[in-house]
Amino acid sequence: MEGILSANDQIASQNRQLLDQHGIRMINLMASPGSGKTSLILRTIEALRGRVRIGVIEGDIASSIDADRVAARAVPVVQINTGGQCHLDATMVSRALTRLPLEDLDVILVENVGNLVCPVDFHLGEGLNVVITSVPEGDDKPYKYPAMFLAVDAIVINKLDLLPYVHFDADSFCKLTTGMNHDVRIFRVSCETGHGIAEWAKWIAQQRQPWVKKGQGVA
Amino acid sequence: MHELSITQHVLDIVMMHAQRAGARRVTRIDLVVGELTGFVDESIQFYMDMLTPGTRAAGAKLAIQRISTRVRCRACGQEFHPQGAQWACPACAAPGGEILCGREFRVESIEVE
Numbered sequence: 001m002e003g004i005l006s007a008n009d010q011i012a013s014q015n016r017q018l019l020d021q022h023g024i025r026m027i028n029l030m031a032s033p034g035s036g037k038t039s040l041i042l043r044t045i046e047a048l049r050g051r052v053r054i055g056v057i058e059g060d061i062a063s064s065i066d067a068d069r070v071a072a073r074a075v076p077v078v079q080i081n082t083g084g085q086c087h088l089d090a091t092m093v094s095r096a097l098t099r100l101p102l103e104d105l106d107v108i109l110v111e112n113v114g115n116l117v118c119p120v121d122f123h124l125g126e127g128l129n130v131v132i133t134s135v136p137e138g139d140d141k142p143y144k145y146p147a148m149f150l151a152v153d154a155i156v157i158n159k160l161d162l163l164p165y166v167h168f169d170a171d172s173f174c175k176l177t178t179g180m181n182h183d184v185r186i187f188r189v190s191c192e193t194g195h196g197i198a199e200w201a202k203w204i205a206q207q208r209q210p211w212v213k214k215g216q217g218v219a
Numbered sequence: 220m221h222e223l224s225i226t227q228h229v230l231d232i233v234m235m236h237a238q239r240a241g242a243r244r245v246t247r248i249d250l251v252v253g254e255l256t257g258f259v260d261e262s263i264q265f266y267m268d269m270l271t272p273g274t275r276a277a278g279a280k281l282a283i284q285r286i287s288t289r290v291r292c293r294a295c296g297q298e299f300h301p302q303g304a305q306w307a308c309p310a311c312a313a314p315g316g317e318i319l320c321g322r323e324f325r326v327e328s329i330e331v332e
Contacts, residue, residue, distance in 0.1 A: 143306065
């Protein structure tokens, strides 16, 4: 009897060890295409500028459009092009980590490939998993993709500014997802207006590994 | 979508164990796949047929045991099988609950000769 993803899991735990040694928390951001992953990353960078040193790994099937947008904010960023693969895996992330200045980072935000199915099965070495869902996608996503909503530590509901125009019952969405995933944190944000970003950014800042002081080992 | 790389992982595990056992041929591969994983039986079989010719696992029978999702209600303890939009407890209507099974994804056993 052997877990089929054990080879990936092994590399993921090596990534995790490397990050732990550097006192870095890696956060895996998953979502469907167009839900606002890159916009949320840009908002988070701005909200925490000067307080939390953020690095970014951008996963896309092709192109470097997202990485270029992040690099414009003067933040270390590595683009991974999966060449058709629908998710990031631990090996791709381990290569990306060699290209980031780990000594100078507190948090790495990983933008996974836009997809609510596959990324959830492939651990990367992350400390936290987050799914971003947006109001126009509808409030039934947890029914259709239960594995995703069960696997995450936090859910970000984005595009809240569109609530007057589309049907999205935020309260029943929250009731369902907390029923499915008891301890999940839910953030209601609009990357367009900035609504809710402060609370989300505060939570990200709290995810740093405060007990490790850079260059001094465990305090 | 990613069954090609997944099937390759399955075969890596199968070949390793077949080699350890000194087997000439793998005749059967038993997988256990939970309902909550994103893996499709037909796709695994499709890639198996593509990847195995010329290997020890050529012609091996692939048997996939599907595990249904079971949830235990946090409010009343009732166990149930959530389906589609039915994630509420059938006994007390509380939404969701603790996942008991459905996330399995493993090579259970292989038969060799």
